[in-house]
Amino acid sequence: MRIPLGVRAHAGTSALLVVLTAVACLLVAGLPRTMQASFDDALRRSLTEAEAVRTDLTVAGDPALPAGELHSRAEFESGDLHWRRLIPAALRPLIGPGGHLSAKTYRTPAGGTSGIRTFVNLGWLSDAARRVDWVRGRAPGEPSTMRYRGATIPVIEVGVVEEAVARMGLRVGQTRMLGESVHTAAKIVGVFRAKDPADRSWSHDADVLHVTRVVPTDGPEELHTTTLMSDDGLSALTNKARTLTYRWVLPLDGRAASALEVPDVEAAVAEFQRQVDVQGTGTTGYRMVTGLPQLLAGFLAVLSAAQTVMYLVLGGLFAVALGVIALAGRLLTDRMERTLALARARGAALWQVVAAGAALTALTVGPAALAGYALSFLLPGPVLPIVHLGPAVVVVIAVASAVVRLVLAHRTPLRERRADLVTVRPSARRVTVEALVVVLASAGAYLLRARGPSGTAQQDPFLLLIPVALTLAAALITLRCYPYPLRLLVRLAARGRAAVPFLGLTRAARERSVGALPVLILLPALSLSVFAAVVHDGITTTQRLASWQKVGAPIKLTSVANIPPDAIERVRRTPGVEKVALALTGRVQIGATGEWPYAVAVDLAQWRRVNEDAPISLPALSGGTSALVSPALGSRGAFEIRWLSPVRLTAQGVIDAVPGFYSSGQFLLVPQEVLPWPAANTLLIKGDIPPAELARLVPSATVETQEAALAAIRADPLTGTVRTTMVVVMVALGAYALVAIVLSLAAGADGRARAVSLLRTLGLSDRQARRLTLLELLPVVLVTAPVGMALGMGLPAALGPGVDMSAFAGGLPVADHTPGLLAPVALAAGLGLCAVFGAYVHTAMSRRRNLDAALRVGDP
Known part of the structure; x- marks a missing residue:
């Protein structure tokens, strides 16, 4: 058999299979890339918007003996190089250049005050020159000494922030005695202000930029400020009062973060903390201070919820796409059945017939899969393994379904078979397996509701398998229950005087085996599409509620x-x-x-x-x-x-x-x-x-609005990705459901056209022909659509306790899963209109058949 000739002979079916394959490969390879890109954007945004004190890695050292004290910038820079060499390889790409070094005292009392206690701490910042402007006086210089209470004490020149001048009465030219048992003199020589108060690095040094007010439960009010000294002042800075701390800040560059590497980064941070802990000596103790593990753990928890929902809907979309492709492949092999049966009858081996059909299918879907795979690289995002694996799976499934179909159809030459029987008794094994699937799905749904969230940031296989099991159970129940209402309708139509209802419903009953695959496609397509619509509406409603809970009014004006x-x-x-x-x-x-x-x-x-x-x-x-x-x-x-x-x-x-x-x-x-x-x-x-x-x-007031709070909630990359994915999946699944209806129409087109032509010789009108075709198609839609929609509306309630969607709704639990009428009505109306349109098109095409030819080739 010539393969190119077969493609030309079935050009319409082949073109449909090409389009379906290309779109499926584009979705399966492109959507995960865009999804992962949004995960990366969300991680980078959370790291860059968080305070630097939470994301950066800070090594703090507390000198215990004079031998552990540092008195020059060079010693601090040497320590910075040492800590950078200890950073694990997985963490190095995230650590930015430069660094932030500091030395500060804490709770250093200042004499000469009454009533409110004041604490003036001594501080040194390695990058103070680029971060502050001196607005009064001058920058600090070298330290000196003075006699105080019979002892020589150091006098360190310092500068104070503008806020300390106003709130603590500090002024240029003033000298304050610091300490209680160990004294140091601080000479104020200048007043500074921050060049950029919004600079993230100030979160490490908020005590330098602002005056801190403390109200102890058992004492008077306290005011704290930290001054700035020069590099020369380090030579006089000692830890005799045990209040001195050194810090090496290793800045984190969140723009280089990747969601895929978060587990490795977590492990690297833990390893670096262990390395810092063992660096302590008898003269200095070291510890690492960072909020990065908590940030990453929170992100992984949100990411897990997003991945669970999106993997669920994308997996369902992939399964439905494969089912539609298999249905289109079946249509192609049905078109080739007479040719292949003739070749089999003339002596062709089974493997030759199967190879011919498989080659034709592969020639059709192979280039289409490559085209969809290539188009996926136009979308942003990293290249995941599914990008390469997905299109290959599509091709394998399409060819494998064709092979199985051909093997079953041509096992023996000219094998007679009846595919239009109304009832076929299933085997006991098949009934047992189907009953087991239904019981396990129901038990799994119950256990999921009873268990609630898994409590871990890892993917929950149980949560991903239960929706699949519920969908499969609903499909099996639908297929098993499908004949009973159909038989009842046939009996009711048989009692009537009109022949068209009886004939249409009878043909629907006899073609039930042909409609099994469309049912298996329509049900998950409709259920997941409605599920996506319900979750999208629930998130949208809860986001609005969260914005009102946050602000409390359309506009809130708050003053200090x-x-x-x-x-x-x-x-x-x-x-x-x-x-x-x-x-x-x-x-x-x-x-x-x-x-x-x-x-x-x-x-x-x-x-x-x-x-x-x-x-x-x-x-x-x-x-x-x-x-x-x-x-x-x-x-x-x-x-x-x-x-x-x-x-x-x-x-x-x-x-x-x-x-x-x-x-x-x-x-x-x-x-x-x-x-x-x-x-x-x-x-x-x-x-x-x-x-x-x-x-x-x-x-003096700040203004918040409910609309701005809602926009901020929806601006989160993960939230936007979840909502956008829901919309895309809802539209794609609705489109696949319509395609399944069209393919089910096309699958029985020849037999239906022959029957209509024969009936036209007996006086069947065009209007009756349209009604006959419509009655043959409607049972699949009328039975599958309600079940699919009911399952889609019930899935959020079944999965609700297991999926925490609050991260996408402003922190509130998404408990409102009341679906809107727009999506279900639009899907049902689309399926109904597609069936009606198919009936009109089929009737119009049947008019072209020659009635004399129908009489000659009709069954006796």
Whole structure:
């Protein structure tokens, strides 16, 4: 048999198989690449947006003896080279050039103050020259000495930040005595400010850039600041008071991170920490300080949830695509059946017939697979093994299905067979296997709900297999139950006087074996498509709810100090502002226990009017002295708080969160009436006004909006990838379902056309012919579509406890899986329209058949 001649003879079917194969290979090779690229983007974003103090690797050294002290920049730089040599190979690409070296004292008391205790720490930064500007005085120089209490002590020239001048009374020319038992003099010679306060490296040195206020539970208020000295000042910096710490900061370059390498990076960080721990000597102890392991562990937990959902839907999409390709390959082999049967009858061996059909299939799908594979390289992302393996699997499955089909069809020459029997008794073994699949799927779904999340960041095979088992069980049940309603319909149609319903349903019953593969394709396609739509809608709804929970109002204006009444009135009169609710937040003390929870005093009635269209509900308080407390405060009766004035409250109940304010820890919500006078540091606003305008009206305030919070949640790369993948899979699976309907139409086209032509000789009209064809196709759609949609709507509920989708919804659990009507109705309408359109097209094509020829070749 000539293979190119076979391709030419079946050009239409071959072209369809080429398109399906190319699209499938593009999806299976391209979607994982884009998915992995989004994983990498999410990791890089999380590392670059996190504070440098959490991502960088910091080696801290505490000198215990004078022999371990460092007194020059060269000694620090030598230590930096030493630590870099110890970095494991897997971690080296992520460590950026340069570095940040520092030496600081901590809790160094300064004399000459009363009331508020002040602590002026001595500090040295290796890169201070590029990070600060000297706005008053001069940069520090060399140290000197002076006599103090009969002893010679060092005098170190230092500079202080502008904030320390204003809050701690430090000024240029002032000399402060530091220490208690061991004294050092600090001479202030200059005042500095940061060149770029937003520079990430300042997170390591926030004590240098800002004054820290500490309120101990058993002492007066404390103010801490860290000064800057020159390289020469290191020669006089000692650890006699045991308050000195050295730090070598190895900066992490998050732009070079890859999600695939996270496990190796975690292991490398643990190994580097072990190396640092064993470097300690009797003179200096070393430890590593970093939040990188916690960041990576959190990312892996989110990544695991994203991978589980996307592998599930992409795996289902791949399986459906393979099924459609197998159905198209079956159509091609059916078109070749007469030719191959004739060759078999004339003496061709089975292997020759099978080789001819397999070669024709391979010649059709091979170039198409290469084309789809090549097109996948136009998409961004790393080249994963599935990129190479996926197209090869498509070709192997397509050729293997053709081989199996040909072997079964041509085992013996001119073998007579009946494929249109209404009932075929299944074997006991097959019934047992199918029942076992159904029982295991049901038990697995129950165990998944009972177990909940796996609690690990690794992929959960159990979670990936249960949806497949449920889909297979639903398909088997559908195939087993499919004949019973069909028989009932045939019997009802037989009692009627019209012949078309009886003939159409009878043909549907006799072609049931041909419709088994379309059912196996349609059911997972519809179920996964509806599943993707339901999860997408659930994430979208929860994201909106999370944005409202975060802000608490359409617009929230928060000030560090009380907002003056005239400023509040200006906000009320501003065009675009519709309603304003006042709130006051702060820490209060509970008199009986001494606890210091956070409190929110708000006008609840006005707040409800501000949020009248919001998806969140606000709590209710029954009286002016009632309060709602957080679970951390526990249940209690009457208690007294000290805020602006002592107030006695009665706990009305427990509240999990106050939207826009607090969701964890100790907090309480009270009505605004408990305040002795009107006060507010937060405004909850409804209206259409630019945030910049509100910030201009209250300069000391920050402005948050619900729309901005929602945009920030949706801007996360992983969140965007999950939502986009759901949409792509939903559309692709819907398209494959329609293709399956078309292929099932084409598979029985010849027999259906012959039957219609014979019936036309008996007076069948075109309208009746269309009804006959439609009745033959509708049972597959009407039985499979409801089952597939019901399974798709039930999968989120079945998988819900096992998949934590909160990372993609602003931290809230995605519990609302109520599907919208648009996607299911669109899918059902598409399938129905496809069936109707196929009936019209088939009837139009049947008109071309010669009725005389139909009579001559018709069955007797």
